[in-house]
Amino acid sequence: MIDRKEKILQTALRLFANHGYNGVSTNKIASEAEVSEGLIFRHYKNKQGLLDAILQQAFEKAAILYADIITEQDPKQVLWKSITLPFRGDPKEYDFWRLQFKLKWELEISGKEKMQPMTDKLTWAFTQLGYQEPEKEAQILQHIIESVSGGILKDGMASQEALKDFLLEKYRVN
Amino acid sequence: MIDRKEKILQTALRLFANHGYNGVSTNKIASEAEVSEGLIFRHYKNKQGLLDAILQQAFEKAAILYADIITEQDPKQVLWKSITLPFRGDPKEYDFWRLQFKLKWELEISGKEKMQPMTDKLTWAFTQLGYQEPEKEAQILQHIIESVSGGILKDGMASQEALKDFLLEKYRVN
DNA sequence: GTCTATATTCGGATAGAC
DNA sequence: GTCTATCCGAATATAGAC
Numbered sequence: 001m002i003d004r005k006e007k008i009l010q011t012a013l014r015l016f017a018n019h020g021y022n023g024v025s026t027n028k029i030a031s032e033a034e035v036s037e038g039l040i041f042r043h044y045k046n047k048q049g050l051l052d053a054i055l056q057q058a059f060e061k062a063a064i065l066y067a068d069i070i071t072e073q074d075p076k077q078v079l080w081k082s083i084t085l086p087f088r089g090d091p092k093e094y095d096f097w098r099l100q101f102k103l104k105w106e107l108e109i110s111g112k113e114k115m116q117p118m119t120d121k122l123t124w125a126f127t128q129l130g131y132q133e134p135e136k137e138a139q140i141l142q143h144i145i146e147s148v149s150g151g152i153l154k155d156g157m158a159s160q161e162a163l164k165d166f167l168l169e170k171y172r173v174n
Numbered sequence: 175m176i177d178r179k180e181k182i183l184q185t186a187l188r189l190f191a192n193h194g195y196n197g198v199s200t201n202k203i204a205s206e207a208e209v210s211e212g213l214i215f216r217h218y219k220n221k222q223g224l225l226d227a228i229l230q231q232a233f234e235k236a237a238i239l240y241a242d243i244i245t246e247q248d249p250k251q252v253l254w255k256s257i258t259l260p261f262r263g264d265p266k267e268y269d270f271w272r273l274q275f276k277l278k279w280e281l282e283i284s285g286k287e288k289m290q291p292m293t294d295k296l297t298w299a300f301t302q303l304g305y306q307e308p309e310k311e312a313q314i315l316q317h318i319i320e321s322v323s324g325g326i327l328k329d330g331m332a333s334q335e336a337l338k339d340f341l342l343e344k345y346r347v348n
Numbered sequence: 349g350t351c352t353a354t355a356t357t358c359g360g361a362t363a364g365a366c
Numbered sequence: 367g368t369c370t371a372t373c374c375g376a377a378t379a380t381a382g383a384c
Contacts, residue, residue, distance in 0.1 A: 004350080020280050022196035025377055036351050041379060043349090105279045106194045110328065136340040140318060143325070147317035154284065166310040178368080199359055210369045215361060217367090 005043040007033050013054050017095035020106050021051055055103075058096045059114060066114075070121050075128035078121055080173040082141065086149040087157065087164050098153050118142070141171075179217045181207050187228050191269035194280050195225055229277075232270045233288065240288075244295050249302035252295055254347040256315065260323040261331065261338050272327050292316070315345075 011033035015024040026047055030037040044050040069081045089097060103109045119138055126134035144167070151160045168174035185207035189198040200221055204211040218224040243255045263271060277283045293312055300308035318341070325334045342348035 020194070020196060022194060023280070026379085027377070037378090038352080038380080039350060047378070102279045104328075105276045106197065108328075112329075133340060136337060139337060140341070140344075143321035144314060144317050146324075147321040150320075151317070154278075154282075155286075163310060163313060166307060167314070170314075200361085201359065211360090212362080212370080213368060221360065 004033075004035050004039060008035060008040055008043060008050070009053060009057075012050050013095050013099065016051065016054065017099040017102065020102050022106065054099070055109070058099060059111070061093065061096055062100075062111070062114065066118055070117050072121075075125035076173045078125035079129075079141075079171050080168065082118075082122060082145060083167045083171065083173070084164065086145060086152055086160070089149075089152070094153065097149065101150055101153060115142070178207070178209050178213060182209060182214055182217060182224070183227060183231075186224050187269050187273065190225065190228065191272040191276065194276050196280065228273070229283070232273060233285070235267060235270055236274075236285075236288065240292055244291050246295075249299035250347045252299035253303075253315075253345050254342065256292070256296060256319060257341045257345065257347070258338065260319060260326055260334070263323075263326070268327065271323065275324055275327060289316070 008029065012024070012029050015029055015032065026040050027037055029050075030040055040047075040050065044053060065085070069078060069085070072078045072081060100111060104111070119142060122138035122141060123134045126137040131137050148160050148163060165174065182203065186198070186203050189203055189206060200214050201211055203224075204214055214221075214224065218227060239259070243252060243259070246252045246255060274285060278285070293316060296312035296315060297308045300311040305311050322334050322337060339348065
């Protein structure tokens with residue numbers, strides 16, 4: 001890696017994702033990234049600006065992932081893709097997801113609005129499949145997916161793996 | 175409130191619950207509690223010790239809540255009590271629950287071990303009720319309860335209220 | 349673009365008086 | 367038990383040289 005600005009970003013992502021925003025000093029970021037501390041403030045307005053840049057990237061990555069589901073036309077496939085989503089995560093991008101969960105609670109950054117299209121799509125899918133209460137089914141499934149994702153991030157994929165097939169069966173999309 | 179030691183605890187709980195452990199300084203705690211900063215360190219070994227005292231209380235409160243479910247002998251009642259748990263929370267104690275969620279991610283304090291008896295009890299209940307895969311049903315329901323609880327803490331009870339009856343019906347315990 | 353040095357404020361913690 | 371004063375290191379941020 002030669003681009004030091006990018007290296008700062010990567011390093012900060014890793015550290016923020018593992019120790020939270022307030023838990024990581026710019027000094028720590030600089031030493032881990034093997035750059036001077038001053039350089040951070042040349043490339044980013046301040047510590048918050050560095051976080052903003054990371055979140056910007058994170059939201060873009062999330063949007064790509066969700067787009068695949070939102071554009072899906074087969075309702076069963078919508079459910080299948082949603083349920084398997086947490087299990088298909090690229091370990092390389094774990095830090096992005098971990099950061100979302102961490103900041104949701106640490107700094108009350110919810111990213112809830114970004115989820116609305118997903119909720120709508122799930123509601124649509126359950127409607128197509130003839131469920132009685134599609135909105136609530138969608139809400140429940142999202143709760144499950146959120147919590148399963150959290151479980152994977154905290155305790156590893158193995159801790160949740162068994163649930164994947166169980167859920168696919170439960171929703172009859174396996 | 176006259177007991178200043180207690181007032182420090184209450185204030186710290188409120189601030190930690192809303193801004194996280196690393197997001198709150200002892201200076202802030204002291205000024206909000208209207209005591210001198212030094213007094214904090216008279217009553218508690220250090221900042222961490224203050225947090226420990228709060229968590230101690232929180233775990234005790236949680237234990238009481240869970241005990242009601244764990245000692246329940248009717249499997250249907252176990253499910254009913256578990257599902258309605260997040261909706262029966264005393265708003266006065268929201269800070270305790272909010273703190274759990276915050277610290278779970280900020281400091282990776284999971285309190286998972288404390289939940290094991292709940293998992294076991296739910297598994298038992300599903301077994302009694304003749305479910306095919308009681309362990310997985312228990313895991314899923316706990317995921318739902320966890321995420322619903324989080325939703326209540328973040329967006330208020332109204333955001334989740336509709337799910338209560340829906341879940342009770344889904345599990346046929348209404 | 350990058351580093352070194354430095355300014356400045358903040359945070360946790362202690363000492364000593366009352 | 368409580369407060370005031372204070373220490374010291376850490377954290378964010380800037381200035382200036384290369």
